[in-house]
Amino acid sequence: MNTCPKCHKEFTLFTYEGIDLSRCSDCKGFWFKDGQFSATKQIGFSGLTDDSAAETAAEPPAEAPPPDEQEILCPDCSEPLVTFMYAYSSDIPLQRCTGCRGIWAYSADLLRIDALLSSYKESLDDIRMQALPLMLKVKNKMKEEERIKKEAKKEAKKSRSFFGRMVGQKQDRSKNRNLNDILEDFEKE
Ligand SMILES: [Zn+2]
Numbered sequence: 001m002n003t004c005p006k007c008h009k010e011f012t013l014f015t016y017e018g019i020d021l022s023r024c025s026d027c028k029g030f031w032f033k034d035g036q037f038s039a040t041k042q043i044g045f046s047g048l049t050d051d052s053a054a055e056t057a058a059e060p061p062a063e064a065p066p067p068d069e070q071e072i073l074c075p076d077c078s079e080p081l082v083t084f085m086y087a088y089s090s091d092i093p094l095q096r097c098t099g100c101r102g103i104w105a106y107s108a109d110l111l112r113i114d115a116l117l118s119s120y121k122e123s124l125d126d127i128r129m130q131a132l133p134l135m136l137k138v139k140n141k142m143k144e145e146e147r148i149k150k151e152a153k154k155e156a157k158k159s160r161s162f163f164g165r166m167v168g169q170k171q172d173r174s175k176n177r178n179l180n181d182i183l184e185d186f187e188k189e
């Protein structure tokens, strides 16, 4: 049986929403095989840590186990685990196996991810709600601009033809004048 990479205690095996997971009851770390982490994230980590929820809630996040100084090894393939920050920019450390890509995470950190995700979702909803009237405004504005552009085009066409008529009339007049002049000249002779 696999043991906790941190305290080398035997894992407690359990099934969470159909996902077979390993947990260390000592350090409250969870071991996710490749793919299990995101599958569990979809469901939410809070149910996972229910039995220790009271303890975890009492613990401020700062009391989460500090990042390990010494190398810890994958419980499955014994490759070293590498610490990385969840979602790159969060301050929630997770450890991933360089070999099988399994993920090692502590209960408190999982709860922080849950909180982060729900606040992220909320802010996304907020943005969507805020953006909706703005998007309608933009859409209307684009429609209005399109209408103005069309109108201007029509106007330009109209004025072009008006100008054309003017020029044409002028030309006609000058043509007539020329003709009159010619007639006048003709009559003079
Ligand atoms: Zn442990």
Ligand SMILES: [Zn+2]
Pocket (backbone or CB within 6 Å): 074, 075, 076, 077, 078, 079, 097, 098, 099, 100, 101, 102
């Ligand atoms: Zn591994």
